Amino acid sequence: MPKLKQQGFMKALQCRECGREYPLEARHVCEFDFGPLEVAYDYAKIKSKLTRAAIAKRPHSMWRYRELLPVAKAPTVGLEVGFTPLIKADRLAKRLGIRELWIKNDAVNYPTLSFKDRVVSVALSRARELGYETVACASTGNLANSVAANAAASGMKAFVFIPHDLEKGKVINSLIYGANVISIKGHYDEVNRLCAEIAGKYDWAFVNVNMRPYYAEGSKSQGFEILEQLGWKIPRHTVVPMASGSLLTKIHKSYQEFIKVGLVKKSNYSVHGAQATGCSPISTAHRAGQDFFKPVKPDTIAKSLAIGTPADGFYALKVFKETGGASDDVTDDEIREGIKLLAETEGIFSETAGGVTVGVAKKLIASGAIPADDSAVLCITGNGLKTLDAVENHAGRTRNISPSLREFDALLDSDKTLTTK
């Protein structure tokens, strides 16, 4: 084992289970108990540097919190990523029956319109520090887009591995950047297993395999931004969609870290998890009161959440326990309703995962798991243009006429569903 050496604010990689430390390399599993490795930071040093005043002077991107992100030096990939809008959603709040509601809107994240740009800019910046020039990923789509785009922008080579049944938009949106796109006849979990094998053989930076400890940390930036944008405080409730469960655990971690370094005051908060009924291993386990989940074979329109064997499912269940969070899931119809509701009330068109988050938030508010007189943040993670297929026949219909005023008058007169008031 090489000697451990601090890099920037990172002390080491550390096993989440046994606490054993490893050097800051491209590795992700403990050799002793196969526990996942995580980056350990020098929080004392960070606390002295990362003040509200220091942050205020920095560019509006996720990198304004760079001491808490796992790069040794200045980032080199994805400098524009993050600091997406936090929208006060009064019209949606009214429809869902809650006092105060916020939308954290990563549907407009830079450059590929999903929260994955956060994890990828970290993973690629770190990959470059470690000397890699070829990057790769297993992906349900959004990650593929982001790896392809960010690799192109920084002149790295990219291999992206996707399940064969992905939405067309997500496939084109990877190919267009010149990435090598490998389509696998199988589910995401099979793609993922193949990538673990490939990562073992080829010396590439697989962002969500050997680079996973760095990669996953990028998600924290969404949480950091929420806290700053709310005026340096922790929201009482946060609803997060779950695929592997990683984003949810990192949102929780971001809140804990900001408390630890003194940027926000400690306060009572709950982090809730949203899944699609067609792929709900985590929410099913939570509702059954279990602290382990049973893998499932996904069948849902929410393809970006279709991970039947969620790598961080176990840790997501722990977050519910620690924060009093709830978890639920919604059907494909409820997902489409959620997308439509968010679009009609707030002008935000989210991908299917956003429909999951809105749909589950609706259920949690209705059940009282999120009390009506409280405040909540919903995490929207990707843009609706990526999953057009899912809403194509459910968005509504156009009225078709010739370019004639008389025809328009007649249409307005006859079709009372056209709302002018």
Next chain:
Amino acid sequence: MPKLKQQGFMKALQCRECGREYPLEARHVCEFDFGPLEVAYDYAKIKSKLTRAAIAKRPHSMWRYRELLPVAKAPTVGLEVGFTPLIKADRLAKRLGIRELWIKNDAVNYPTLSFKDRVVSVALSRARELGYETVACASTGNLANSVAANAAASGMKAFVFIPHDLEKGKVINSLIYGANVISIKGHYDEVNRLCAEIAGKYDWAFVNVNMRPYYAEGSKSQGFEILEQLGWKIPRHTVVPMASGSLLTKIHKSYQEFIKVGLVKKSNYSVHGAQATGCSPISTAHRAGQDFFKPVKPDTIAKSLAIGTPADGFYALKVFKETGGASDDVTDDEIREGIKLLAETEGIFSETAGGVTVGVAKKLIASGAIPADDSAVLCITGNGLKTLDAVENHAGRTRNISPSLREFDALLDSDKTLTTK
């Protein structure tokens, strides 16, 4: 004629031809010579208020320049719009053979991923000030998306009129917000004429008909941002895509206004215009040395630029004359090449209009109209996910294998087009 009364920093509407003044209402044409009306500002008052220091303290949105935008009070629609990234495009610069290149990237504009969110937030904010609750537009797609989304977010009713042959993504991306979408069997110019008739009969705020003087001013914000983001200076060259020609004239106006109110120093600059060969009335006129254009029937994949009778074509031609700008156009194949080149070098996936801008920039640099040792800004106006159809069979191809390491090894071995270096 009602008495003229200053509202905020606006003095009146004024005919661009004869200079006659009109009250600040929803009207767009001079009653005497049918010249277009434009907002006249109190620049002396603006100069005293709109300083670099004042701007620096404001939120990162287009509204940080609000004294130069035509609303009387604080804006109420689209508070998050604008301040999109200005990217230093070194990799694309190298490919195009120019010393320095910047991309102004409205492909990630809030909320609907095109520069139209700028004009719509102005038009809807102003419409509300004037008492309207129903808004409408004639659109080639992007504007429809933006009116639908921004109206939904602010609780206004929307009618959007589109040509029947629009890209599917743009249609769904209007319907999803609950807007009334009227599909017209005809070209955009026919849609536009119908809307002029409807605007005459129904008392709605048509953003690009009776609200046009306010609406069009929103485009200036893209120019203001470029100047601030470049460190308060005017780029030597700016390449702008042209549909009606309005954006180009407003970019020019934004540079002039910042000089006028003392925010940037006067310097030599050229504004160049880009069109698709299949709809190039303005560039054709410019190359023929004429100061008027001949209307055309559009036939191009760049549907967002497919305006055969460009309302501001005449004024765009004047801008070329005043600034030494050039204009050119590119074929559908060159448009696709432009999209691909931008994606592969900078990780930015633009809609067809962006391919037009990149393609024309390439031609202008090659011809010396933009000298190789100079600096240029390219205006990218919309996201590639909106025009997937145009690149669907040109983005590249996936490689399809089973989830087997052996199959992947064999693929890498046999397919030498897979680039790992």
